[in-house]
Amino acid sequence: xxxxxxxxxxxxxxxxxxxxxxxxxxxxxxxxxxxxxxxxxxxxxxxxxxxxxxxxxxxxxxxxxxxxxxxxxxxxxxxxxxxxxxxxxxxxxxxxxxxxxxxxxxxxxxxxxxxxxxxxxxxxxxxxxxxxxxxxxxxxxxxxxxxxxxxxxxxxxxxxxxxxxxxxxxxxxxxxxxxxxxxxxxxxxxxxxxxxxxxxxxxxxxxxxxxxxxxxxxxxxxxxxxxxxxxxxxxxxxxxxxxxxxxxxxxxxxxxxxxxxxxxxxxxxxxxxxxxxxxxxxxxxxxxxx
Amino acid sequence: xxxxxxxxxxxxxxxxxxxxxxxxxxxxxxxxxxxxxxxxxxxxxxxxxxxxxxxxxxxxxxxxxxxxxxxxxxxxxxxxxxxxxxxxxxxxxxxxxxxxxxxxxxxxxxxxxxxxxxxxxxxxxxxxxxxxxxxxxxxxxxxxxxxxxxxxxxxxxxxxxxxxxxxxxxxxxxxxxxxxxxxxxxxxxxxxxxxxxxxxxxxxxxxxxxxxxxxxxxxxxxxxxxxxxxxxxxxxxxxxxxxxxxxxxxxxxxxxxxxxxxxxxxxxxxxxxxxxxxxxxxxxxxxxxxxxxxxxxxxxxxxxxxxxxxxxxxxxxxxxxxxxxxxxxxxxxxxxxxxxxxxxxxxxxxxxxxxxxxxxxxxxxxxxxxxxxxxxxxxxxxxxxxxxxxxxxxxxxxxxxxxxxxxxxxxxxx
Numbered sequence: 113x114x115x116x117x118x119x120x121x122x123x124x125x126x127x128x129x130x131x132x133x134x135x136x137x138x139x140x141x142x143x144x145x146x147x148x149x150x151x152x153x154x155x156x157x158x159x160x161x162x163x164x165x166x167x168x169x170x171x172x173x174x175x176x177x178x179x180x181x182x183x184x185x186x187x188x189x190x191x192x193x194x195x196x197x198x199x200x201x202x203x204x205x206x207x208x209x210x211x212x213x214x215x216x217x218x219x220x221x222x223x224x225x226x227x228x229x230x231x232x233x234x235x236x237x238x239x240x241x242x243x244x245x246x247x248x249x250x251x252x253x254x255x256x257x258x259x260x261x262x263x264x265x266x267x268x269x270x271x272x273x274x275x276x277x278x279x280x281x282x283x284x285x286x287x288x289x290x291x292x293x294x295x296x297x298x299x300x301x302x303x304x305x306x307x308x309x310x311x312x313x314x315x316x317x318x319x320x321x322x323x324x325x326x327x328x329x330x331x332x333x334x335x336x337x338x339x340x341x342x343x344x345x346x347x348x349x350x351x352x353x354x355x356x357x358x359x360x361x362x363x364x365x366x367x368x369x370x371x372x373x374x375x376x377x378x379x380x381x382x383x384x385x386x387x388x389x390x391x392x393x394x395x396x397x398x399x400x401x402x
Numbered sequence: 403x404x405x406x407x408x409x410x411x412x413x414x415x416x417x418x419x420x421x422x423x424x425x426x427x428x429x430x431x432x433x434x435x436x437x438x439x440x441x442x443x444x445x446x447x448x449x450x451x452x453x454x455x456x457x458x459x460x461x462x463x464x465x466x467x468x469x470x471x472x473x474x475x476x477x478x479x480x481x482x483x484x485x486x487x488x489x490x491x492x493x494x495x496x497x498x499x500x501x502x503x504x505x506x507x508x509x510x511x512x513x514x515x516x517x518x519x520x521x522x523x524x525x526x527x528x529x530x531x532x533x534x535x536x537x538x539x540x541x542x543x544x545x546x547x548x549x550x551x552x553x554x555x556x557x558x559x560x561x562x563x564x565x566x567x568x569x570x571x572x573x574x575x576x577x578x579x580x581x582x583x584x585x586x587x588x589x590x591x592x593x594x595x596x597x598x599x600x601x602x603x604x605x606x607x608x609x610x611x612x613x614x615x616x617x618x619x620x621x622x623x624x625x626x627x628x629x630x631x632x633x634x635x636x637x638x639x640x641x642x643x644x645x646x647x648x649x650x651x652x653x654x655x656x657x658x659x660x661x662x663x664x665x666x667x668x669x670x671x672x673x674x675x676x677x678x679x680x681x682x683x684x685x686x687x688x689x690x691x692x693x694x695x696x697x698x699x700x701x702x703x704x705x706x707x708x709x710x711x712x713x714x715x716x717x718x719x720x721x722x723x724x725x726x727x728x729x730x731x732x733x734x735x736x737x738x739x740x741x742x743x744x745x746x747x748x749x750x751x752x753x754x755x756x757x758x759x760x761x762x763x764x765x766x767x768x769x770x771x772x773x774x775x776x777x778x779x780x781x782x783x784x785x786x787x788x789x790x791x792x793x794x795x796x797x798x799x800x801x802x803x804x805x806x807x808x809x810x811x812x813x814x815x816x
Contacts, residue, residue: 118616126610223440230709231444232665233632237783242673244644253612253644326609327636327669331442335607371613375604376576 118250119371120364125256127363129325131356132263133318133336134343135270139311141341142350143287144304146195147211152333152340153218154312158184158319159234159328160225166236173236174262177320181313188312191217192305218333225330235327259321263356266317271352273310283307287350338379342386348399358397361385430473431466431738433458433728434499435528436489438506441481445632445663447506449711450528451476453721454503456700461725467732475499479510486510490517500738503724504528506717508579515539524740526724527765529717531579534765541744542765545724547682547756549770554680555587555627557774557798558656561678562625563594565652565809571600571623573614573630573638574657580629583657587627599623608634611641619648626651626811632660639673651811655679656774662716664785671782676814678807681773683715683756684794686804693755697722713788723754774798776807776814 133155140148158180165176199210235241240258244251274280282303285293290300322328343362347354362382370378389397435454438447458472466472475497479485486505493499502523504511508530518525519539527533527544532551534542548554559570570591574584581603591598600621604614615638618626626647630638635658647654655677660666662681667674683689701714711718728743730752735742751760760768775794780787787793795805808814 115616115620119613122610122612129609226440226444230665231440231448232663232711233636233660233669234665235636235669242640242643251612251645253641255640256610256612326640327633327666329442329633332633367610367613370604370608371617375602375608375614378608379605 114249115371116368119368121250121252122256123364123367124360125252125260125363126367127360128263128356129256129259129321129359130339130343130363131359132259132266132321134340134347134355134359135263135266135352136311136314136318137340138344138347138350138352138355139270139283139314140308142344142347142355143283144307144311145287146192146200146304146308148214148311149211149337150191150214150218150221150333151315152336153221154184154187155315155319155322155336156328156330156333157221157225158315159323159332160229160319162316162320162323163229163234163236163328166238167234173238173320173324174258174317177317179316180319181316184316185309185313188309189305191312192308196301196305222330222333229330231330233327233329234323236323238324241324255324259325262317262321263359266314267352267356270310270314274352279303279306283310284350338383342382346386346389346396348393348396351396351398354396354398361397428470430471431468431501432473432475432497432499433501433503434475434490434493434497435503436477436479436486436493436505436510438481438510439478443481443507443510445665445711446529446717447481448708449705449714450506450717450721452701452704452708452710452714453697453718453723454725456697456704456718457722457725457729460700461729467729468736468738479505481507481510483509483513487513487517490514494521494523501728501740501743502526504530508533508582515542518542522741524744526728528724529720531582539765540748540763541740543727543744543747543761544766545720545727545759547720547767547771547773549767549772550762551582551766552586552590553770554583554657554772555590557770557772558627558653558678558680559587559590559594559596559625561774561797561807562653563596565807567596567624567652569597569599569621569623570625570627571618571621572598572602573600573618573626573628574603575629575631575634576603576605577631579659580631580657583629584627587629587656596625604634606631606634608637611637612645615641615645615647619645622648622650624650624652626654627656628654629657630659632663632666635660636666636670639670639677643673647811649810649812652809653678653807654811661777664711664713664788667713667780667788668783668785671784672780674777674780675816676777676808676811678774678776678797681716681775681794682771683719684773684775684796685715685789686775686791686794686796686802688796688802688804689757691755691757692753694719697755712785715788719756723756723759726754727752727759771799771802773802776805778805778808778814 137151140146161180162176165171240254243254286300286303343359347358366378369381437451438444477489504527506528511530512533515537524541529546574580731743731746751758762768775796
């Protein structure tokens with residue numbers, strides 16, 4: 113019983129971490145329909161930037177994540193513009209070619225990371241890494257608590273931004289009906305570009321969490337393609353709180369299976385769960401039926 | 403007299419000059435291989451290749467092999483088993499290499515074994531594990547110090563048993579290499595009359611190990627044998643630090659890949675303390691042989707320049723030793739005849755910078771030289787500390803030993 117309780121607690125925390133690394137994708141893929149398979153590569157790139165700042169200047173990883181956010185925002189703006197001009201603008205089969213574009217970008221990022229940092233694993237140091245918080249018999253890793261708090265904060269911020277601000281509403285509008293927005297005099301491309309910038313900027317903090325939770329290597333993005341897309345699709349495209357809840361469900365199921373039934377089953381169970389959700393609710397757990 | 407000496411000298415110089423001219427015109431001895439330059443195995447592949455590069459430069463500085471320069475032809479196999487068969491076919495049929503070295507690691511090497519056996523070629527193996535056990539090729543030689551298949555687990559479990567351990571927990575990555583280790587560990591445990599109280603495999607890319615570790619602790623084992631891959635090794639040790647493993651654990655570690663690489667060691671720092679793990683070469687007093695120091699003097703600056711593992715203990719000297727093995731055999735038989743070279747390597751012990759190497763019939767080391775070493779007094783964020791002896795005390799094999807096991811594990815961690 114103690115093991116089960118432990119598994120649930122760790123699962124919730126791990127789920128929040130999965131949510132943090134998936135939120136950007138929830139905007140770019142979920143809201144904007146951009147087949148952003150390079151999302152995890154952007155995430156790993158952000159982690160390396162955090163590593164650089166931590167290793168060279170001894171800056172706290174979370175602060176380093178915040179510091180690189182504006183740069184990532186600009187990077188996102190440029191990346192979307194490139195994608196739009198070369199693929200999206202050209203019409204119906206742009207989606208498939210867009211996937212090829214983002215795969216290409218992901219490979220380029222991998223190679224650039226290898227050239228700059230080598231192929232070895234990298235990690236950061238901070239006071240909350242490697243320590244645990246004791247509650248009775250239970251010990252909770254502090255780094256997971258940090259991930260939990262940051263993910264919750266990010267979800268609230270993004271949800272508020274998308275529902276309360278003018279630009280946020282415009283982003284939701286462009287996701288629903290691009291043409292209507294154009295008729296109202298707004299430029300959907302610029303709005304999508306801005307949204308893509310936001311989705312990339314969020315990766316500053318998410319990248320910091322990635323390297324806080326575990327060491328990173330240049331090809332770690334491949335391990336996160338499945339997980340992040342699983343969370344976003346299961347949540348229902350474009351729902352921020354849905355992303356958080358779906359990620360927590362994934363985290364809890366993964367940890368319970370891992371702890372009590374055998375670790376080898378964990379990935380299979382999570383993906384079976386995704387298929388189950390898609391079969392019963394094709395729009396995802398929190399998506400609206402279109 | 404002076405004039406005669408001068409004249410003689412001139413003639414001699416001209417003859418030598420002509421001879422060396424002839425040497426230069428001879429085609430080089432081509433050694434072909436694929437090596438992971440990208441992908442998951444690239445860290446090891448690059449260090450390994452730098453070791454072989456240094457040997458090539460040394461042997462060429464000494465006049466080459468059979469009076470011919472040595473040239474390495476290397477392709478990137480991207481750490482993938484599916485790449486290597488085509489690369490080796492090209493090496494043989496297009497590049498027409500004289501000798502083959504295997505790629506780094508088990509997975510990319512395995513598909514080559516039928517090819518080299520069918521063509522009757524010598525393959526100098528590079529840190530793979532048991533790839534020849536089913537193929538049975540008699541011209542295969544592994545440069546790794548593993549020795550008999552079960553010696554790895556046997557050394558670790560023997561240390562645990564001597565420390566009073568009666569039960570074992572086994573935690574292994576769901577991946578061929580780690581599973582091979584796990585299978586031998588279970589067989590050895592049975593032989594030692596040790597009960598396995600926890601036996602868990604986890605999938606690659608597992609992010610968080612706290613849950614698994616709690617389940618492992620619940621089984622209260624005396625010995626924890628871990629067969630993990632680099633990303634997981636770090637995750638497991640972090641979880642150990644956060645969750646603990648209980649006072650009953652006498653010895654922890656065994657088959658954790660990654661704890662041999664400088665970047666990982668630097669990252670983990672003091673979390674490594676107390677862990678007993680396998681290794682291949684360490685800067686302990688008994689590990690220096692003819693040329694070892696000179697090798698590391700050459701390796702260190704070149705590694706920095708090439709952004710390769712700055713310590714390079716795990717693979718690089720064995721890459722160099724691969725070269726020394728074929729060098730000695732070729733010089734002894736006086737030709738590049740692969741059958742003769744293989745025959746020589748089966749029959750003779752070769753002195754290398756990692757110690758004397760003798761092969762058994764299956765091409766693995768006759769006697770294991772896999773080290774079991776315990777991390778002691780490691781501090782955070784300092785890679786240079788690992789260059790001094792005493793940070794990884796060798797407990798096994800007896801002939802290379804530099805200290806005794808500190809047990810239980812929790813006591814050894816401080």
